Amino acid sequence: MKAITEFQFSERELEVLRLVAKGHGNKEIAKAVFLSPLTxxxxxxxxxxxxxxxxxxxxxxxARTFLGEDxxxxxxxxxxxxxxxxxxxQAVAILTEISMEETHA
Numbered sequence: 001m002k003a004i005t006e007f008q009f010s011e012r013e014l015e016v017l018r019l020v021a022k023g024h025g026n027k028e029i030a031k032a033v034f035l036s037p038l039t040x041x042x043x044x045x046x047x048x049x050x051x052x053x054x055x056x057x058x059x060x061x062x063a064r065t066f067l068g069e070d071x072x073x074x075x076x077x078x079x080x081x082x083x084x085x086x087x088x089x090q091a092v093a094i095l096t097e098i099s100m101e102e103t104h105a
Contacts, residue, residue, distance in 0.1 A: 007051060007066065020056075021063035050084045 009017060012033070019029045026044060030037040044059065050068075053059040063069070 009047075009050075013043060013047060014039060015048075017047060017063045018067060019043065020047070020060055021067050021069045023060065041102075 015033055016029055019032060024032070026037050026040045029035075029044075030040045033040070035043075044056070048054075048059050051059065051062050053062055071074070
């Protein structure tokens with residue numbers, strides 16, 4: 001593999017690479033950059049070839065290193081749902097408490 005400083009990317013490739021680094025899927029990237037998912041798929045495939053990455057995870061790691069991005073993985077969907085569920089339960093508990101206070105006032 002070339003030294004990381006030897007790679008040159010078009011503006012569009014960098015745009016896609018930044019979103020890949022953040023862990024976005026092709027459909028999310030397509031919406032963000034106003035391209036079809038198929039076109040984004042082609043960009044990702046060509047980027048993988050260009051930087052000699054065997055899979056998307058390697059491309060994500062490359063992108064984060066190349067761009068100097070935080071290497072923390074994105075929050076998984078399951079974790080986001082669990083967090084939302086906890087917040088929802090807290091909100092219900094607060095609303096219930098307020099309702100009880102108003103009933104007894």
